[in-house]
């Protein structure tokens with residue numbers, strides 16, 4: 001199970017991102033709609049990992065993408081892939097760009113405490129102008145437990161539906177990839193956003209997979225004020 005991305009798991013993560021996964025694709029499609037027009041904009045990809053989300057932002061029309069991540073192993077993999085119009089930076093206070101919009105995909109559920117979630121959002125807020133849009137794809141707490149042909153998300157032992165409790169998520173497929181994620185509710189995200197200079201505008205649940213009640217993901221859209 002992955003808790004940190006090391007030299008072996010970073011390329012393994014990249015392999016899972018080249019699979020077509022219904023729930024993930026629909027979440028990205030919703031994020032694209034919510035982000036709106038990106039032409040001639042510089043967009044921050046916070047927690048860019050191996051660059052899937054950064055490459056998508058470029059594909060969606062962003063003029064320039066700045067991918068920030070705390071993990072050099074992930075950035076090293078991203079650097080080996082097509083990166084025209086994308087600049088990857090290791091997250092450091094002195095490395096923060098000024099951008100038009102900000103995005104984070106599949107990052108917030110990896111964060112273990114409210115304090116860290118606040119710290120991340122203070123950092124994102126610093127990169128945006130007043131009125132700048134921030135969109136995040138994260139977990140939908142209403143979907144737990146979730147199981148489909150391609151993804152499962154289960155409460156870990158001792159899970160009590162308390163904020164921050166551990167969930168075990170698996171991307172299935174030929175080489176299954178497991179994550180240790182954390183349970184955060186929409187109220188948690190709303191409070192964190194409000195405490196860090198954002199106003200939540202929309203919380204969108206992507207279309208569920210056939211024969212499933214809901215999507216395991218949530219698309220948040222907030223404005224920096």
Ligand SMILES: C[S@@+](CC[C@H](N)C(=O)[O-])C[C@H]1O[C@@H](n2cnc3c(N)ncnc32)[C@H](O)[C@@H]1O
Nearest residue numbers: 047048049052053069070071074091105106107
């Ligand atoms: C599941 S990956 C998602 C990568 C990419 N956004 C994508 O869609 O494939 C989550 C990434 O968030 C990064 N991350 C987690 N916490 C972070 C933090 N506090 N600051 C910066 N990056 C962080 C991890 O290093 C990891 O690369």
